[in-house]
Amino acid sequence: MAPTLADSARIADESGVASFTLMDHYFQMETPLSEPDEPMLEGYTALGYVAAVTERMTLGLMVTGVMYRYPGLLAKIVTTLDVLSGGRARLGLGASWYEREQYGLGVPVVPVSERFERLEETIRICLQMWSDDNGPFRGRHYQLAETLCVPEPIGERPPIMIGGGGEKKTLLLAARYGDACNVFATDQDEVAHKLRVLRAHCTAEGRDYDAIAKTVLYNGSVLDNPDRFLADADAYAGLGVDEIQVLPDRHPVSFTHQLGERILPRLAAVG
Template structure:
């Protein structure tokens, strides 16, 4: 099982001036630890109920952050977990992710979801349509980015988006993986089967491998209907709770993940909630990465 680190807290000792140097050290620590994926949230405002401060706590723009991390890493994948479909026009999103991929030497992943944080949309004046429309926009966005990352540079005509040309130069250095976040059985997992390379589900102390397996079974059914090879879909989870990464806590965490590995999960993303992410990543390398890799 691979390990990803999902950055959610940017309130570091030393204030805003410390954010850049801290993230540079996170990148170096992730490489040394054997972390497979570095991700950040895609939000304008901090999520108040995560215990990381109110909405005025520091929050970085996601793709700018990935570009910075690209310069301070060599091999880890880079993505947002996940981009809300409402935050950027899909043509620009394809261009942005292509740029991250080119500048990182082919390490970008596009994470996409239907968006949910209405308060930040209102705060920044970004339209927040009803859920059904957001899912329509999500599917159109998936079609647009796939077209822009192909040899087809012709127009795109959809219900919500119309592009006269889908020119994208330079193209990504590799076939950029697409991850869809969420566990909705009727829409989200159907979109995974139809368009994506990876699914991201929630797991934690209050979930069980059986619950995740039930979602994967639904995904397998969608794959069968869509003619998609279920085995090629990367199955990942975001661990929605703090992880203690010392020797004892790391051993307990790996033991919890064993059941998820048995049902097909191949990657887990963990969050450094504390304001010392470098030490957290270093401890993951010492106590977690190797043991997870053996599952």
């Protein structure tokens, strides 16, 4: 697995891919193409390995499950990735959902409403850890006696990306705290709707909508139908999407190699 991960990351980095993400799961997901007992690497350990073999790409998880790590420790983990990668970490955060692995590994399973409360507290803790305030944090779910974080991140701090399209809570948190949001690229009308919701939340929160990077996760095949993918990418760019993320549908090294040769040169002209 290590050579596959390293080769995929190097090819992506050298081809000009902007960001490289891994899933935050401990069991492989149950889908028609995968089973829980198939290999799954722990995300931040794997990103540390990727950081050592790449030079340019932003690195993060798509997205960190809020229940999997205490927030203070998560801030240190992401800071460590940022420092060792030369300032390339991005903190992707979501409410977590895969209950089989949570029950299986003893992770607390709490109601959805509590997960979102913990998500907001986690964001606030990370922001405090990355500020000049080393004092305590007192929340409903987390209490920290001090928020010391040394060494500090490279630059100001890692950007925070909120993943998910929930209109009442997720996009509100993106508007309130996010440097970026991520929604599924189900179709252009749906993405346009989600961005309108985000804009409305930004207005209510007093945030600059244009200051939040818009990213989408593309679900279709990129290599089987490049013309359709490029047309979709152009349409999403027209909606104000800044970054489109793609999933490998074949061996990762082959996928990344073909992405660099067949797609990226054409994608440069999109938008």
